[in-house]
């Protein structure tokens with residue numbers, strides 16, 4: 001097909017729109033929010049070219065307005081999952097052979113559709129489904145997602161261009177085959193961009209996918225499917241199914257052509273997948289070893305040295321811990337502050353948090369919105385109530401909540417009297433930050449404690465103005481975070497700039513939106529061609 005070594009457009013990060021007062025983009029987005037709020041969605045399963053409405057439905061509600069119904073989505077039963085797998089495997093016959101330039105064009109088109117005609121719809125859907133304010137949805141559902149599509153296209157072309165050396169009479173080639181089978185993408189509620197990227201990245205590399213979004217994200221997942229279809233992803237390449245997670249996983253992982261899992265979500269769920277896959281390998285069920293890629297939980301830290309600026313640290317904590325209600329895997333959830341600076345950090349945080357407004361994302365003045373659902377709300381309120389009772393803790397900021405209209409929890413700061421207090425160690429995934437105040441002189445010991453406090457190693461930030469201290473802490477915390485920040489908050493990684501992912505209990509660290517991630521979705525074939533094959537078996541020294 002291709003009659004040239006085509007070069008893909010250079011990827012650049014999508015500029016984030018400001019949504020300032022009186023701006024056209026703000027007006028247009030709010031109009032779309034109102035329109036979608038008043039419609040009733042009826043979301044089918046997307047299997048091949050069919051949109052299946054099973055009649056077995058689940059209703060959807062904005063977390064900040066849970067009495068309002070956004071519509072319903074339809075649930076699959078066993079036969080739909082089997083059909084999705086069969087359809088994917090059928091689609092693979094053509095998709096795996098499609099020239100890479102055509103696959104690239106589809107995802108570049110998806111990016112342009114997203115930042116153009118779909119921008120408002122994608123943002124409004126994410127505001128409604130996940131209770132993100134305008135800025136949080138813009139950086140996630142539009143900019144990060146467009147970046148995933150465009151940068152991955154560039155990384156794909158770099159991978160394909162990488163070829164082995166050849167010697168006289170021999171031409172060596174590397175064929176970057178998709179995996180033999182289908183990939184299962186299981187995605188979290190909190191980032192629309194991650195939900196789209198997990199099926200898109202393997203698909204871009206020529207794989208076919210069965211995609212199961214989180215129940216609380218299905219509303220915005222539908223818009224992703226609309227974009228995929230309009231961009232030209234052929235029917236059957238990405239099949240979106242919704243329904244009981246354990247039933248879907250059971251059918252998928254017991255299929256001999258299951259070739260990989262692309263997961264983002266909590267650590268226990270990922271562990272259960274690994275266990276199932278391991279047991280099935282033992283039974284000899286699979287054709288190939290499935291690729292297991294999972295980005296999971298975090299207990300992300302901010303550490304301050306006494307040489308750091310208190311206002312900068314307080315700002316990093318306010319944004320890092322409470323943007324999107326702390327529901328980022330990267331969110332700062334434990335902070336270590338030296339005694340000499342604590343009064344200042346606390347004063348600045350109190351002032352910041354007092355000025356924060358909480359409510360619906362439809363009102364742009366609300367910095368904080370609702371947590372995702374009742375389960376999360378109850379769990380978080382339970383930890384806050386416990387901290388109010390515990391001798392080892394004190395709730396010093398916030399601590400109030402109200403679930404009557406929406407699942408609203410005030411940004412809450414707990415002061416822990418021991419560095420191993422429960423909320424210093426366990427991922428809560430909400431607007432709760434725990435602070436431990438240490439003696440300035442003990443800064444080296446505290447770094448050691450930090451490294452040993454949680455099972456996770458996702459993100460972390462250190463603040464200091466002393467370069468020796470920065471170097472020491474960077475070294476001491478080498479394995480404590482896959483994304484490490486110096487004098488910055490631990491959230492907000494940008495595709496192409498800070499490839500994202502962590503190790504230990506935080507996942508396989510394959511760095512979403514990078515070459516390293518895409519490499520997991522191919523299975524190379526090395527091809528050696530000999531132009532003039534030898535016709536004499538003898539070694540030179542055996543010549544007669």
Ligand SMILES: NC(=O)c1ccc[n+]([C@@H]2O[C@H](COP(=O)([O-])OP(=O)(O)OC[C@H]3O[C@@H](n4cnc5c(N)ncnc54)[C@H](O)[C@@H]3O)[C@@H](O)[C@H]2O)c1
Pocket residue numbers: 186187188189190191194212213214215245246249264265266267269272295296297298328329330427429458500501502506507
């Ligand atoms: N490391 C990262 O890059 C990253 C990014 C985003 C979120 N996260 C993590 O995700 C979690 C929050 O997201 P969540 O609440 O959606 O996570 P979750 O683990 O509850 O759900 C993730 C997905 O797994 C599915 N699932 C849950 N139980 C299942 C089961 N038994 N079988 C099959 N599927 C199942 C869910 O339906 C959802 O689609 C946090 O732990 C957060 O740290 C990590």
Ligand SMILES: N[C@@H](CCC=O)C(=O)O
Pocket residue numbers: 190191327328329330490491492493494500
């Ligand atoms: N990439 C995002 C986190 C995604 C996880 O939830 C960040 O860096 O804040």
